[in-house]
Each structure stands twice: as C-alpha cells, then as structure tokens.
Amino acid sequence: MKSISLHGEIRKNLLPVCCLMIIGLAGGLVAIIQADTLAGIIDGAFLGGLDIEQLTFPIMILLASAFARALFLWLGAITGSRLAAKVKTDLRRRLMERLFALGPAYSEREHAGELLRTLTDGVENLDDYFAKYVPQLATAILVPPVILAVAFSLDYAAALIMLVTAPLIPAFMVLIGRWAAHLHRRQWAVLSMLGGHFFDVLKGLTTLKIMNRSKEQIIVISRISEQFRSSTMSVLKIAFLSALALELLSTLSTALVAVVVALKLLYGGLTFYQAFFILLLAPEYYLPLRMLGTHFHAGLSGRIAAERIFAILAMDGHPVEQNNKQPLKQTQGISLAFENVCFAYRKEQPQVLRSVSFQVAAGERIALVGPSGAGKSTIIDLLLGFISPDSGTIQVNGQELQDIKKDDWLNHVAYVPQFPHLFQGTVRDNIQFGISGGIEETQTAARQAGAHEFISCLPAGYDTLIGEGGTGLSGGEKQRIAIARAFYRQASLLIVDEATTGLDPHNEAIVKESLLRLMNGKTVLIIAHRLSTACQADRILVLDQGKIIENGCHRELYENRGLYYQLAAAYRGTV
Secondary structure, three states, rough: OOOOOHHHHHHOOOHHHHHHHHHHHHHHHHHHHHHHHHHHHHHHOOOOOOOOHHHHHHHHHHHHHHHHHHHHHHHHHHHHHHHHHHHHHHHHHHHHHHHHHHHHHHHOOOOOHHHHHHHHHHHOOHHHHHHHHHHHHHHHHHHHHHHHHHHHOHHHHHHHHHHHHOOHHHHHHEEEEEEEHHHHHHHHHHHHHHHHHHHHHHOOOHHHOOOOOOHHHHHHHHHHHHHHHHHHHHHHHHHHHHHHHHHHHHHHHHHHHHHHHHHHHHOOOHHHHHHHHHHHHHHHHHHHHHHHHHHHHHHHHHHHHHHHHHHHOOOOOOEEEOOEEOOOOOOOOOEEEEEEEEEEEOOOOOOOOEEEEEEEEEOEEEEEOOOOOOHHHHHHHHHHOOOOOEEEEEOOOEEHHHHHHHHEEEEEOEEEOOOOOOOOOHHHHHHHHOOOOOHHHHHHHHHHOOOOOHHHHOOHHHOOOEOOOOOOHHHHHHHHHHHHHHHHOOOEEEEEOOOOOOOHHHHHHHHHHHHHHHOOOEEEEOOOOOOOHOOOOOOEEEEOOOEEEEEEEEHHHHHHHOOOHHHHHHHHOOO
16 A cells, blocks of 8 residues: 555655665764864863874864765755655655546545645645755754763763753653644645635636626735734744744753863863863754754644645545456447446435436437436546446446546547636647647548637647637637547547537537537437437436436427426426
8 A cells, every 4th residue: 555644755765764864873973073073182282282283183084074064964955855856746746646536526526726735835845844854853863862872981970961851852842743733734724725715716807807896805815814924923933932942951951061061170070171072062962953843843834734635645536547457349339338326426425326227329319418416417427437336337338337448448538528628738739639640630620620710810820829728719719629629539439518508609500510520420428408409319318316217309208298398398488
C-alpha cells in the first residue's frame, strides 16, 4: 500500500534523509573540533606561552573546520531542498492521478477553489517541512548527545546541567504544539475559504454585475480577509512567544553552565582549557534544539496542509489498471447492456439508481428522459467509467465493462456535453485533443461540424489561440468545435447531453444538422431535455427516482399518458 502520511514520505526517501542525518552529524563533529581547537589556541597563546609559529597549525585547523562547517551547512540546505522538491513533485503527480481516478463525480461535489489551493499552496507548504524541519530534526537528534558525551568527559556538573535543561526545549514545543496546531488549522481553513470564495466571485462576475451585487462581494471578501488577518496574527503571536521562550531557556541554561564552570575554574576544579572548551560547547549543544524550535512552526504549517493532501490521496477511487484486463472486442458497432445496476454516491445516502436494466443494440439511438435527479447523468458517468456500480453489471459487446481496459474503451467513445469545455491552446489542438493527425483530417471534421467557415475567419485560422474555456468564442462556436472533436475521434459510441441548450435559432439549426451527421452509423445515447431531441431517438427510456418506468418510442409513450406524456405536455405548455 502506498504511503499516505508524512512519515510514509520520509520512509520513501530514506536515502536523502540518511544523507541529511550524516551531514548534520558531521557538522556537529566539526563544531566540536572547532571549539576544541579554539580553546587550545586561546589557552596556548595566553597561558601556555606559545608563539605564532607554534600556533600556525592549530589556526589552520580552525580555519579548515570553519570552512568544513560552512560546507556541511550548504550541503544540508541543498539536500533538504532537493528532498522537498522531490516530495512535492511526487505529491502533485499523485494528487492529480487521484483526482483523475475519483473523476467528475468527486470534483463536482468539492469546492474548486479549495482543491486548487490544495494542489498549489498546500503542496508548497511542505517545502519548509522537508527542506528545513526534517534536516534540523535529524541534527537535533544526533548532535546534542555527541556534545553531551564530550561534556561528560570534561566535567560532570556542567554536563548534568546540560542534560537536565535540554529536555525543557522539546517539552515546551510539545506544550505549545496543540494550541499552535489549532491556530494553523483555523488559518488554513480561513485561507481556503477566502481562495474558494474569490474563485467563485471571478467565475460568477457577470452574474454579480447584472444583479448589481458586486459591491456586496467586496464587503464579504473584506470580512474574510479580516478573519484571515486575525488568524495569521494569532499564529505569529504564538510563533514569537515560542521563539522568545526557547531563546530564554537556552540562554539561561548556558548561563547556568557558565556559572558552574566559572566556580570550578576559580577553585581549581577545571583548567582554563577545559572551562573554555565547555563554554564553547554549551551554545553548540543548545543550538540544534533552538533551531528546531525556530522551524517548528514551518513544519507545523506543512503538517496541517498535509492533512488535506493525504485525505484526498486516501480516498477510494478507481483501482490501478490491471494487466489482466482485455481490450474491447472488435465487432460491428457498440452494443450496451445494463443489468440490475444499483448505485449510491455515499453509503448513507439513498440510491441514485435502483436495479436499472436496459439494452442498446449496435447503431440504435436511445434518449434518456426524466425529471432532474432521476439518474440520467449517473448512467452516463457509469458508462464512461467515472464511477463504478455498487451492484449489477454493465456489458459492452458482451464483455463486462470492468474487465475492459479503460483507455481502450474510452477510445471508442465520443462525448458532446451540454456545456463543452475548451482548453487554452489553438483551435486545432482543441479539435485533435491529443490524437495526432494532419490538418486535412482536422478540417474535414470541422466541415462536418459546420465549424470550418468561422474557424477560417479567425486571425490565424486553425492555429488561432483561444483562451481557457473558449474565451473569445460564442456558445454556438464552442459547441461546433466540440462536435468537430467528436467527428475527429471517429468513435463508435456517441453520448450527447442536449447540445443545443442556450443557442440562438441559427446556431441551433447548424448544431442539430451536424449532430444528425455525427449520429449516422453510431450507437447513440442522448440525455434529452427537449421533446424535439427525444423525438430523434429510436427508443426513449423514461427514468424517475432511479428507476426506468417507461420504455418505447415517442408515439407509444405519448399514447400511454404516463410520465413521458406529462413531461411532453409540460414542454408544449398544455399542462
């Protein structure tokens, strides 16, 4: 099972973590050598009567140790940064894989702004955790015991003071940890709410301006910003308070050591070299613990962000593609069969589909009709593999859908949604959409979709750049590009979700004509909201409360005077 925790990420990167531990330990040993050499130089120069020639070699060692210490600090920073970059890259990849595996059924229920913040700032917050906190934690674990052992060899009393006072620093960190974690969680929640709300405001700016409510949103954003400022100040207060306490503890502890050493030096219990060596070691002993406290809040911020990241990674999605799955059988067209399919988005919620069974012959056009929430879109999501049925089976050409390689199955499917999404790039890229081909094939698909004429009038034709979501194009133009994309795929199964919604009569006529050409010779599933669309189908399935309650052609269902008749009559304005 893949790791889904920060400790798991550390276990996955043991080599760089071990390198950090070795570098930290080496830096600590060099600090001891540096203190020993400096104490020897001072003792020899002022009390031992050594001249400059006799001190040349110790001075060279002192300079070399200073250079080595700086080198180890640089190596530690570089290794930590590379570790953080590797973890962040891997987490972003796994997050995207998980979100793709969870599919639209998950992302459409989540706040887009909050997910975006998790993918960006959330992952980025782990930088300080792995680049600073983890290396410093390794140094704090390894270096103080080595220095303490050296101190015991020089003087037991000073070493005991160091041994007793050192645990006060991590103990204080633990005491403030819970409260600091609470404040960091509140800060993260408020910032996520601010980012999500701002994203919503930008997406709905047109509606806000039309409804004359944009100024109200400025007030709302200002209020949330004030909450974020307040939560951030609370975090900073705790950070400054803990930094002050840690500095005070280490300073007082060093002062106690200095007092003991001074008294022993005064009464002859220690030589000057030993006393000075211990005084130099004491700050080095507390330094890793102080630095760990300094990076504690950065590490805590990373851990809070990681909670949301690993919560997404731990969610059940589609399993990894198994090698034993088979490609789709190559037959004439695509036939479908749903057998007693049940599905609920959550276990505690009612089933969206309840024992749904129907068959679609190759080349048949089926319309799915029913009130909102009847289960039409859920059937399409199941067929596209976005979700999996709780029970029952879905068969394609006699094969169970779950046994077919997903990539191979989707290569046989073309989807024209109600509101198509175009990505930032050229018109040609949006039509080809990752399937290689020449401009001739692209133009042929565009002509069949009724899009070639307006594309040719664009500044750079098929190489014209369009913005995210098709910025710069009308609704009808975006819909025709989406239909051209479906023509270009040359798939055997076509899924259409009322592609003429919101179009003017001219564009609606063009889209309808191109859709009729697109449907020719294909198995077609249509989510129909209009009576005119349902009438184009060979057969109509009427859903209500997750069940198929009517099945037949338009004339049969209309004469039966059931739910379909009520929907059709309401559409015509007679009910």
